[in-house]
Amino acid sequence: MIGKNRRKLIAASAVIAAGSMLLSAAPAQAADPGLTSSSIKLGITIPMTGIASPGYNKIPGAMKAYFEYVNANGGVNGRKINLVVKDDQYIPTLAVAKANELILKDKVFALIGTLGTASTKAISRSAQLSARGIPSMFVNTGFSGFADKKAYPTSFSLLPSYQMEAKVMGKYLDDNFAGKKVGLIYQDDDFGVDALNGFKQAGVNFAIKIPYASGSQAVAGVPGTWITKLQAAAPDVVILFGVSSATAAALGNAYAYKYAPKWILGSVGGDATTLAANKVPPAFLAGAKGLSFAPAPSDATDEYIKMFMDVNTTYNKGVAFDNNIVAGMTSAFLAVQAIKAAGPNLTRKSLIAAIEKGGATFANPALSPLGYSSTSHIGATGYWIGTYDATGALKPDGGKYTVYTTDSGTGPVVISNYKRPAMPAKGLPN
Amino acid sequence: MHKFKPSNTSRFLGFVFLGIFLVYLSNTVDELRVYQGATVAMYVVAISSIILLTGYSGQVSLGHGALLAVGGYGAALLRNNFNAPIWLCFAGAVLMAAFWGALLGATAARLSGPYLAGTTLALAVGLPSIANQFKFLGGEQGLIFDIGLPPASLGETFSQYKWFFWIASLTALISMWWLQNLLRSRYGRTWRAVRTQSIAAELAGIHVARSKVLAFTISAGLAGLAGALLSMTISTVSPGAFPLSLSFALATGAVISGVTTLGGVIIGAVTLVAIPEIADSLARRIGASENATINLPGLLVSGLLIVTVLFIPNGPVEQIRQRKMK
Numbered sequence: 001m002i003g004k005n006r007r008k009l010i011a012a013s014a015v016i017a018a019g020s021m022l023l024s025a026a027p028a029q030a031a032d033p034g035l036t037s038s039s040i041k042l043g044i045t046i047p048m049t050g051i052a053s054p055g056y057n058k059i060p061g062a063m064k065a066y067f068e069y070v071n072a073n074g075g076v077n078g079r080k081i082n083l084v085v086k087d088d089q090y091i092p093t094l095a096v097a098k099a100n101e102l103i104l105k106d107k108v109f110a111l112i113g114t115l116g117t118a119s120t121k122a123i124s125r126s127a128q129l130s131a132r133g134i135p136s137m138f139v140n141t142g143f144s145g146f147a148d149k150k151a152y153p154t155s156f157s158l159l160p161s162y163q164m165e166a167k168v169m170g171k172y173l174d175d176n177f178a179g180k181k182v183g184l185i186y187q188d189d190d191f192g193v194d195a196l197n198g199f200k201q202a203g204v205n206f207a208i209k210i211p212y213a214s215g216s217q218a219v220a221g222v223p224g225t226w227i228t229k230l231q232a233a234a235p236d237v238v239i240l241f242g243v244s245s246a247t248a249a250a251l252g253n254a255y256a257y258k259y260a261p262k263w264i265l266g267s268v269g270g271d272a273t274t275l276a277a278n279k280v281p282p283a284f285l286a287g288a289k290g291l292s293f294a295p296a297p298s299d300a301t302d303e304y305i306k307m308f309m310d311v312n313t314t315y316n317k318g319v320a321f322d323n324n325i326v327a328g329m330t331s332a333f334l335a336v337q338a339i340k341a342a343g344p345n346l347t348r349k350s351l352i353a354a355i356e357k358g359g360a361t362f363a364n365p366a367l368s369p370l371g372y373s374s375t376s377h378i379g380a381t382g383y384w385i386g387t388y389d390a391t392g393a394l395k396p397d398g399g400k401y402t403v404y405t406t407d408s409g410t411g412p413v414v415i416s417n418y419k420r421p422a423m424p425a426k427g428l429p430n
Numbered sequence: 431m432h433k434f435k436p437s438n439t440s441r442f443l444g445f446v447f448l449g450i451f452l453v454y455l456s457n458t459v460d461e462l463r464v465y466q467g468a469t470v471a472m473y474v475v476a477i478s479s480i481i482l483l484t485g486y487s488g489q490v491s492l493g494h495g496a497l498l499a500v501g502g503y504g505a506a507l508l509r510n511n512f513n514a515p516i517w518l519c520f521a522g523a524v525l526m527a528a529f530w531g532a533l534l535g536a537t538a539a540r541l542s543g544p545y546l547a548g549t550t551l552a553l554a555v556g557l558p559s560i561a562n563q564f565k566f567l568g569g570e571q572g573l574i575f576d577i578g579l580p581p582a583s584l585g586e587t588f589s590q591y592k593w594f595f596w597i598a599s600l601t602a603l604i605s606m607w608w609l610q611n612l613l614r615s616r617y618g619r620t621w622r623a624v625r626t627q628s629i630a631a632e633l634a635g636i637h638v639a640r641s642k643v644l645a646f647t648i649s650a651g652l653a654g655l656a657g658a659l660l661s662m663t664i665s666t667v668s669p670g671a672f673p674l675s676l677s678f679a680l681a682t683g684a685v686i687s688g689v690t691t692l693g694g695v696i697i698g699a700v701t702l703v704a705i706p707e708i709a710d711s712l713a714r715r716i717g718a719s720e721n722a723t724i725n726l727p728g729l730l731v732s733g734l735l736i737v738t739v740l741f742i743p744n745g746p747v748e749q750i751r752q753r754k755m756k
Binding site: 048049061085087089090091092093096097100101104105116117118119121122125126128143187188189190191193213 | 460461462465466469559562563568569570571572574576590660663664665666668669670671673675676706707720724725
């Protein structure tokens with residue numbers, strides 16, 4: 001009885017299947033998704049929960065706040081910007097799933113600020129960003145590959161590459177600690193390899209190099225032994241070129257062992273908020289050196305920081321202003337500049353073309369030049385180096401930003417005389 | 431007693447029917463659903479591997495994510511270094527994971543209960559990070575796993591995700607058909623005997639340890655296959671793709687499916703894919719705060735897990751079957 005029915009069903013569904021195959025036809029190409037005459041939809045997937053989320057989970061709120069500020073003042077070319085936020089927990093599988101939801105269900109016009117090299121790579125490949133022409137603005141990773149236009153034609157970096165960072169540190173050591181013994185703790189993977197290449201180019205000789213195994217979920221190595229090893233080699237300066245958990249572990253153990261060299265913290269691990277979430281009191285950071293390409297969040301004399309602070313107070317109520325807020329708003333600000341530059345007849349293609357054409361001269365808070373061109377998708381190209389105070393805030397030495405700039409290749413590191421374009425009136429698109 | 435016992439032929443036809451239905455489905459639903467369908471097919475294979483291990487042979491694994499990682503890396507390495515065709519990548523993934531599974535199984539046969547759970551848990555924590563130690567495994571950012579574009583003969587509008595869905599569905603159907611046959615065979619009966627009463631099984635002439643190692647090996651092979659499918663859908667393989675939470679999700683999926691019956695496996699697989707989306711639309715409808723929205727999927731899954739364990743500990747399919755038998 002059942003067998004017979006089942007056979008009938010098979011026959012019926014085979015007919016339906018064949019019919020629907022014949023009927024499927026290509027739909028006509030309309031305007032790009034996520035776009036109306038009065039709105040633009042952008043999407044971000046980022047760790048909002050999980051081990052990598054502290055600090056980073058403030059970024060979407062900061063972006064939203066700036067977009068709301070722009071929307072309240074008429075939007076960009078008459079369009080209001082909406083940001084759809086998804087949580088990927090720093091897991092590439094989830095990042096792809098969320099990016100697909102953003103692209104296929106929420107139908108966003110472009111992605112913004114995807115975080116983490118593995119996740120960003122997986123999204124780019126699996127969701128076929130380049131084949132579909134979907135812009136991925138300002139990916140949040142220092143992996144230099146995303147600046148390669150050939151490999152990732154629709155992606156744009158914002159952070160300087162790890163190699164640039166290492167080269168800048170090398171130059172800084174040369175200028176300030178010539179002849180001193182230098183130690184290094186680095187992540188034993190491509191993040192660290194990029195850095196080692198940069199240090200090699202800068203001619204840094206290390207008295208001791210301590211690699212640690214990375215792992216997005218593992219506790220970083222055996223930090224106690226790092227300190228004993230460091231004490232034995234006795235370097236004057238120690239560079240911590242690692243993620244926050246490793247940086248936190250090193251600083252915490254050094255404090256316990258009463259070991260106090262001159263620390264230089266890499267930009268990835270040197271964020272006071274994230275370190276605080278990893279149980280490192282801000283005071284542990286005091287006196288250490290750190291790098292940034294954006295103005296210091298505490299620097300209210302900077303016109304951008306002042307504007308961001310005001311926006312944060314109005315549109316992001318109750319959220320403490322720190323470098324994650326600055327990072328989120330900087331990305332949002334640049335995105336607005338790019339959308340403005342692409343003109344009223346916005347398309348995905350015209351957005352990419354606009355960044356390639358004018359991105360290097362967009363108004364933006366970065367203190368180093370931006371490197372966007374028709375051949376390169378690199379964003380900021382350098383860093384200033386400052387000192388952490390007792391509250392964990394990074395401040396420029398002598399109250400003045402000395403910005404070093406370089407490239408991801410063999411180019412020299414020079415002190416930049418770049419003059420940042422003035423902020424458009426009220427920080428709105430001009 | 432069962433009123434109806436399907437023959438092997440009708441069961442095979444059932445799978446063919448299901449296959450035709452899936453082809454039909456892939457042509458009617460939108461691309462996001464097709465992508466999610468591929469993920470569901472991956473979960474079907476992964477959860478069935480746990481059901482085989484836990485439900486049939488009575489061993490616990492909290493570390494299946496690690497075996498998925500072995501399969502994912504195996505497939506990507508075969509593809510990238512030897513330009514192997516897809517079926518060979520998948521076969522390689524099965525063999526490599528099965529090899530690991532055999533090693534692990536040999537250890538596992540000496541352990542039981544919480545000790546085995548602890549061992550496999552350690553594996554899930556440790557194994558994916560090994561990728562960071564060897565350059566050829568690509569470190570934290572992992573390797574590309576590109577199975578290539580769908581064949582041109584399928585037409586220009588045939589999307590990449592539909593291609594993934596077809597491959598994943600076919601793989602899942604074949605492995606489910608094979609697995610349900612295996613579980614009905616002498617091996618399946620042996621495993622159940624060992625799980626229910628290992629001393630009695632031994633008295634009946636069953637080599638308990640060997641039977642356990644075999645179950646672990648086959649389960650690992652299936653997990654490797656699932657890993658290859660997972661890597662295919664995200665086109666890359668990296669340590670971060672196999673977090674501890676994946677292993678737990680699979681265990682959860684197995685419990686929701688009903689750990690003693692293969693028939694419910696699709697329930698667990700669909701649940702794992704659908705819950706985040708249900709949570710999302712639910713949160714949007716009630717206008718929940720961002721914080722609540724983010725934590726809702728975890729809450730729903732945990733809630734479902736508790737409800738399942740409390741009210742239908744053997745899973746929905748077994749429950750229905752028992753009710754019918756009364």
